[in-house]
Amino acid sequence: xxxxxxxxxxxxxxxxxxxxxxxxxxxxxxxxxxxxxxxxxxxxxxxxxxxxxxxxxxxxxxxxxxxxxxxxxxxxxxxxxxxxxxxxxxxxxxxxxxxxxxxxxxxxxxxxxxxxxxxxxxxxxxxxxxxxxxxxxxxxxxxxxxxxxxxxxxxxxxxxxxxxxxxxxxxxxxxxxxxxxxxxxxxxxxxxxxxxxxxxxxxxxxxxxxxxxxxxxxxxxxxxxxxxxxxxxxxxxxxxxxxxxxxxxxxxxxxxxxxxxxxxxxxxxxxxxxxxxxxxxxxxxxxxxxxxxxxxxxxxxxxxxxxxxxxxxxxxxxxxxxxxxxxxxxxxxxxxxxxxxxxxxxxxxxxxxxxxxxxxxxxxxxxxxxxxxxxxxxxxxxxxxxxxxxxxxxxxxxxxxxxxxxxxxxxxxxxxxxxxxxxxxxxxxxxxxxxxxxxxxxxxxxxxxxxxxxxxxxxxxxxxxxxxxxxxxxxxxxxxxxxxxxxxxxxxxxxxxxxxxxxxxxxxxxxxxxxxxxxxxxxxxxxxxxxxxxxxxxxxxxxxxxxxxxxxxxxxxxxxxxxxxxxxxxxxxxxxxxxxxxxxxxxxxxxxxxxxxxxxxxxxxxxxxxxxxxxxxxxxxxxxxxxxxxxxxxxxxxxxxxxxxxxxxxxxxxxxxx
Numbered sequence: 001x002x003x004x005x006x007x008x009x010x011x012x013x014x015x016x017x018x019x020x021x022x023x024x025x026x027x028x029x030x031x032x033x034x035x036x037x038x039x040x041x042x043x044x045x046x047x048x049x050x051x052x053x054x055x056x057x058x059x060x061x062x063x064x065x066x067x068x069x070x071x072x073x074x075x076x077x078x079x080x081x082x083x084x085x086x087x088x089x090x091x092x093x094x095x096x097x098x099x100x101x102x103x104x105x106x107x108x109x110x111x112x113x114x115x116x117x118x119x120x121x122x123x124x125x126x127x128x129x130x131x132x133x134x135x136x137x138x139x140x141x142x143x144x145x146x147x148x149x150x151x152x153x154x155x156x157x158x159x160x161x162x163x164x165x166x167x168x169x170x171x172x173x174x175x176x177x178x179x180x181x182x183x184x185x186x187x188x189x190x191x192x193x194x195x196x197x198x199x200x201x202x203x204x205x206x207x208x209x210x211x212x213x214x215x216x217x218x219x220x221x222x223x224x225x226x227x228x229x230x231x232x233x234x235x236x237x238x239x240x241x242x243x244x245x246x247x248x249x250x251x252x253x254x255x256x257x258x259x260x261x262x263x264x265x266x267x268x269x270x271x272x273x274x275x276x277x278x279x280x281x282x283x284x285x286x287x288x289x290x291x292x293x294x295x296x297x298x299x300x301x302x303x304x305x306x307x308x309x310x311x312x313x314x315x316x317x318x319x320x321x322x323x324x325x326x327x328x329x330x331x332x333x334x335x336x337x338x339x340x341x342x343x344x345x346x347x348x349x350x351x352x353x354x355x356x357x358x359x360x361x362x363x364x365x366x367x368x369x370x371x372x373x374x375x376x377x378x379x380x381x382x383x384x385x386x387x388x389x390x391x392x393x394x395x396x397x398x399x400x401x402x403x404x405x406x407x408x409x410x411x412x413x414x415x416x417x418x419x420x421x422x423x424x425x426x427x428x429x430x431x432x433x434x435x436x437x438x439x440x441x442x443x444x445x446x447x448x449x450x451x452x453x454x455x456x457x458x459x460x461x462x463x464x465x466x467x468x469x470x471x472x473x474x475x476x477x478x479x480x481x482x483x484x485x486x487x488x489x490x491x492x493x494x495x496x497x498x499x500x501x502x503x504x505x506x507x508x509x510x511x512x513x514x515x516x517x518x519x520x521x522x523x524x525x526x527x528x529x530x531x532x533x534x535x536x537x538x539x540x541x542x543x544x545x546x547x548x549x550x551x552x553x554x555x556x557x558x559x560x561x562x563x564x565x566x567x568x569x570x571x572x573x574x575x576x577x578x579x580x581x582x583x584x585x586x587x588x589x590x591x592x593x594x595x596x597x598x599x600x601x602x603x604x605x606x607x608x609x610x611x612x613x614x615x616x617x618x619x620x621x622x623x624x625x626x627x628x629x630x631x632x633x634x635x636x637x638x639x640x641x642x643x644x645x646x647x648x649x650x651x652x653x654x655x656x657x658x
Contacts, residue, residue, distance in 0.1 A: 003451060009451050009475060013562050015082055017460050020486070025243050025598070027285075030567045032610055033117060035496060036383065037236070040325065042306065046470070046505045049146055052395040052581075053245070055129075055486065058075075058077045058079070058130070058131040059128065059129075059130055059131075060075055060076050060077040060128070060129055060131065060341050061076055061126050061127065061128050061129055061130060061420050062075055062076070062126075062127070065122075065126050065127045065129070066127070066330065066349075067127060067154075068349065068360075069337070069347070069349065070127035070129060070361070071129065071146060071148075072149045072265070075131065076122070076217060077131075077534055079551055082611040084105075086163065086282035086628065087460050088313075090107070090225060090635075091410070091621070092209060093587070094167055099198075099578065104357055104369070104489065105417045115124055116535050119634065122155050123155070124154070124155055124454055125154045125155065126154060126422025126604060127148045127149075127153055127154055127155075127331055128148060128153045128154065128155060128342040129148045130146065130147050131146050131149070133416060134524050135602060138607055141505060148173075150304045152170075152613040153584075153604065154177035155249075170260040174634050175580040175637070178330045181395055185305040189273055201217070206331055207277045207278070207279050207460075208276060208277065208278045208279070208280055208509020209257040209279055209281070209340035209341065209581060210235070210251050210279065210280045210281070210337075211280065211282075211283065211338050211339065211340040212253065212254055212269035212280060212281070212282050212315065212316060212317060213252075213316055213317020213318075213335065213336055213338045213346075214230075214250065214251055214317070214338040214339060214340060215248070215249070215250050215251075215255065216235075216238060216247070216248070216250075216251060216278070217243065217246070217247070217248045217318065218245070218246070218259075218276055219244075219246050219247075220245030220247075220261050220263065220274055222554065225409040227318070228240070228242055228243070228245070228263065228264055229242050229243070229244070229245040229262070229263045230242065230262050230263075231256045231259060231260065231261050231262070232259070232260050232262075233249070233257050233260055233280055233401060234257075235253070235255070235257045235259065236251065236252045236260075236261055236400065237249045237250050237252035237253070237418040238251065240261070241273075244605055245261060245263060246593060247259070247261070247276075248263065250317070251280050251333070252316055253280065254280050254281055254282040254445070255280055255640075256277075256278070256279050256280070256577055257276075257279075257280065257472065258275060258276075258277055258278075259275070259276040259277075259278055260274070260275050260276075261275075261276070264608075279340075281325065281343050282318075283313075283315055283317060283336075283338065283343075283346065284343055284344040284345075284367030286344060286347075286365075286367025286368060286369070286370045286389065287313060287336070287344070287365040287366075287367040287369065288313050288314065289308070289312070289313065289346070289372060289389050289390065290311070290389070290390045290448055290449060290553050291311040291312070291313070291365075291371075291372055291387045291389050292308075292387055292388060292390050292448045292454075293308070293309040293311065293385060293386055293388070294306065294307070294308055294309065294371060294385070294387070294456050294458055294470055294472070295307035295308070295309055295325075295376050295383060295384075295385045296383040296384050296385075296470075297383070297470075297494070297509065298376070298381065298382075298383040299491070300378065300381045301355065301356075301359060301377075301378060301381060301382075301383060302317065302325045302326070302376070303325075303498075304381075304494060305325060305326045305460055305467070305468040305491070305494070306449070306458065306470045306520045307323060307324060307325040307326075307376075307458065308321045308322075308323070308325075308445075308456070308458035308470055308603070309321060309322070309323050309361075309373070309385060310326040310447075310448070311348070311363075313336060313346070313365070317335055317336045317338055317346070318333070318334070318335055318336070319332075319333065319335070319336055320333045320336060320347060321333070321348075323352065323361075324458060325460075326460040326468070327460050328354075330352065330354045330355075332350055332352075332361075336348055336365070337349065339364040342366050343367075344366065344367035345365060345367060346364075346367075347363065347364050347365070347366070348361070348364075349360070349361070349362045349363075349376075350370075353375070356378065358378045358379065358579075359376065359377070359378045360377055361374065361375075361376050361380070362374045362377070363385060363387075370388065370389035370477055371384070371386070371387060371388050371389065372385075372387045372388075373385065373386050373387075374386075382581070382640060387456065388450035388452070388454045388456070389450065389451050390448035390449055390450055390451065390452060391429055391447060391449060391451040392424075392425075392426065392427055392429030393429075393449065393453070393477075394426070394453060395477040395478060395481040395485075396424055396453055396475045396481070396482065396485060396518050397424045397425070397426045397449050397482060398424060398482040398515060398518055399422070399423050399518065399519045400421065400422040400423070400424075400475070400485070400486070400487050400516055400519055400623055401419070401420070401421050401422075401501065401516050401517075401519040401520055401595050401619050401620060401621045401622070402419065402420055402421075402422065402487045402514050402515060402517075402619075403417045403419045403420075403514075403515060403516065403619065403630035404417065404418040404419065404420070404435075404437075404438075404491055404513065404514050404515025404622050405417055405418075405513055405515075406510055406511070406512055406513075407490070407511045407513050408510065408511070410508075412503075412507055412508065413507040413508065414437070414438035414439045414503065414507075414549075414632065414649075414650030415438070415512055415548035415549055415649070415650055415651055415652060416438035416548065416549060416619065416631065416632020416633065416650040416651050416652050416653065417438060417630040417631055417652055417653070417654075418435060418436065418437045418438045418493075418632070419435070419436055419618060419621070419630050419631060420433060420434055420436065420517065420619070421433075421434050421594070421595070421619065422434075422455065422473070422487065422516075424449055424475070426603055429448050429449040429451050430446065430449075431446070431448060431457075431489070432444070432445075432446055433445045433446075433447070433455065433457040433459075433471070433473075435459070435469065435471075435535075435618075436617065437449050437469070437493065438502050438596060438632040438650045439495065439502050439634075439650055440634060440650075441461050441465045441467075441495075441503060441624050442457040443461060443462075443469060443478050443518040444459065445457040445458055445471075446461040449475070451476040452474075452526075453474050453477075454472070454473070454474055455471070455472075455473040455474070455475060455489070455521055456471070456472055456473075457469075457470075457471040457473065457594065458470050458471070461495075462561055463563060464498060464500065465495065466495070466496040466497075466506075467493070467495040467496050467506070467508070467547070468494055469491055469492070469493050469494075470491065470492040471489065471490070471491040471492075471514065472489050472490055472491070472515055473487060473488070473489035473491075474487070474489050475487055476488070480519070482518055482532055483518055483520065484517065484624075484625065485517055485518045486516075486623075486624075487514065487515070487516035487517055487518060488514060488515060488516075489513075489514045490511060490512060490513055490514060491511075491512040492508075492509050492510070492511060492512075493508050493509060493510045493512055494507075494508040494509040494510075495508055496505075496506055500646075501636075501640070501645065501646065501647050501648050502634060502647075502648050502650075503612065503650075504647070506577060515621070515622070515623060516621050516623065516625070517622045517623050518622065519595055519620070519621075520622060521591050521592050521593055521594075521595065522566075522572060522574070523572075524571060524572055525566055525568065525570055525571065525572075526565065526566060526568055526572075527541070527564050527565075527574055528574055528590060528592055528595070528627065528629075529620065529628065529629075529655075529656075530627065531544065531564055531657065533565065535564070535625040539558060539649075540561055540658055541561065541562070541563060541564055541657070541658065542561070542563075542564050542576075542655065542656070542658060543559055543560065543561050543562060543655075543656055543657070543658045544559065544560045544564040544578070544585065544587070544653065544654070544655055545557075545558075545559045545653070545654045545656070546559070546601060546616070546651060546652070546653055547651060547652045547654075548640060548650075548651040549590065549614075549632070549634075549635050549649045549650050549651015549652065550585065550635050550651065550653045551635065552651075553576075556583075556603065558581065558583055560578050560579050560581055560583075560585050561578075561579040561658060562576050562577070562578055562579070562588070563579075563656075564576050564578065565577075572592045573592070574590040574592055575590070576590060582604075583600045583601050583602065583603060583604075584601065584604070585599065585601040586599045586600050587599035592623070594620050595620035595621075595629075596617070596618070596619055596620075597617070597618050597619075597629055597631070597655060598615070598616065598618070598631075599615075599616055599617075600613055600614065600615045601613075601614050602618065605638075609642070609643070610638065610643065611633060612632045612636045613636075613637070614634060614635040614639065614651075615633065615634060615642075616631055616633035616653045617631050617632070617653075618630055618631020618632070618633065618653050619631065628654065628655060628656045628657075629653070629654065629656070630652075630654065630655075631652075631653040631655070632650050632651065632652060633651050633652075633653055634648040634649070634650055635648060635649050635651060637647050637649060
């Protein structure tokens, strides 16, 4: 499409009030000077000084831009310095009379035979972007800013009528600024800028930065007669349209390339070739690999259960992901968004219709911190997503045990200790977590160890329980790793209302503190907790203490001394004899290999029918060389028709040295 005349890009006349609509419009000559304001109605200066004389401006779009991410991909200029046609390079900002604070007259001269647009146009709906530079040339610029708007800033299918290149309007309620809304120039200039047309053959002064997994689009000079294009030095992943000369594709191999495009016209005459010098960087190692993450709870987005997210990325920019929400698992695949101007970052944006219509997942991978962060959202509802790159650190491999206790005790919730075990496999770093919660719920989770020892575990409870646990644990190597490693962190526990006698009304989410370390079973002939040998008649080398869970309100909390013995000097079996007392206590199981223990105590009633048995269970945990057993019991309250139908309360069990 060609047009002789003067093309004006106007920036809003006189500063609009804070509650008015900021405006940018593209129109033909004869329109008045405008003034550009931010969303607060404050005029923006064009450049680092108050005067904007000669500051460079470009109109264009981003190769992978979308309404959600308008500045994504590499910038493709349509007018201004770097535009496909040298005749369109004369776009700059000049003061408009006395109004020097945001008042500009911005023009591009279209000479005869100037082509307004060349190559393959962007998809209809691509956001248009205006770039402002703080100097008279891009090479001299230190800062720049970019602005786009709403639906009226989107590429529309051009027509042949005069003035059909009017693509922007005054009807946008907001402007989106890449560099911030309080200054024209808030973003530091990337050198060199991506997306500019390369110099002619023989010149190597400009290098186009690119990146593996990133899209690249280049256009060749258009000719007035049909021509056939050919190319040498085409980077892997790019393809040439021999009819239009457009080069497009996704780069698949790093390296420095000299791409030369040659064309021959209908008369068989070869014309001056065009050279592009392209530097293709590899994807940052920090964004390639396996990642383990979690999604926070949301009543509207994941039924308040939270979610787990595991992502694997490749050096070519592909990803595969597994999203676990409750007991449902969804598989996601696609391509990462990458940009050569930010080589240590990558993005992921994908709809999740399996959850509900309109739900989207957006992630940003940070190659420096080797993490990802983002949002799961639908409209105005959103929750945080976070994750870490995984590893299999040898110093953190092995078996751990730990207990969980409420950070702040909540009324109507279990007061006992939850507990668990954790195993980090060698080579793979696969981490298995088994937890017994203080209401009797048993769960398991499989995840991958993070590079800094993070363990992000997620589990939704199997029927008949309804709820979930999101754990953020951390493993730290001790001075004699892995023998004295430390486990710490927190967990988020939610139990929804359900039938039964154990906390049927539900509770939470509760915040639990996790404490533990490497689990070391006793040696052959030894006792748990490193206890000295006892005898059946001298129950003095250990004690069991039962508190909370209704015992406190009944004033019946109690302690029993225990005699632990190992019958064999070469075996690992520990047996217990409980001292006599008003409450009958049995301790039939002490599993030295796993550190588990369990038993029952019974509160005697006035009749046999009102006797209340309270089963208990727990886990031995070693913290800084000191081992104790932590667990819970479930005690009927006798507020139902019978003991078996009465609600049960969870209390604490502590197995310790006397």
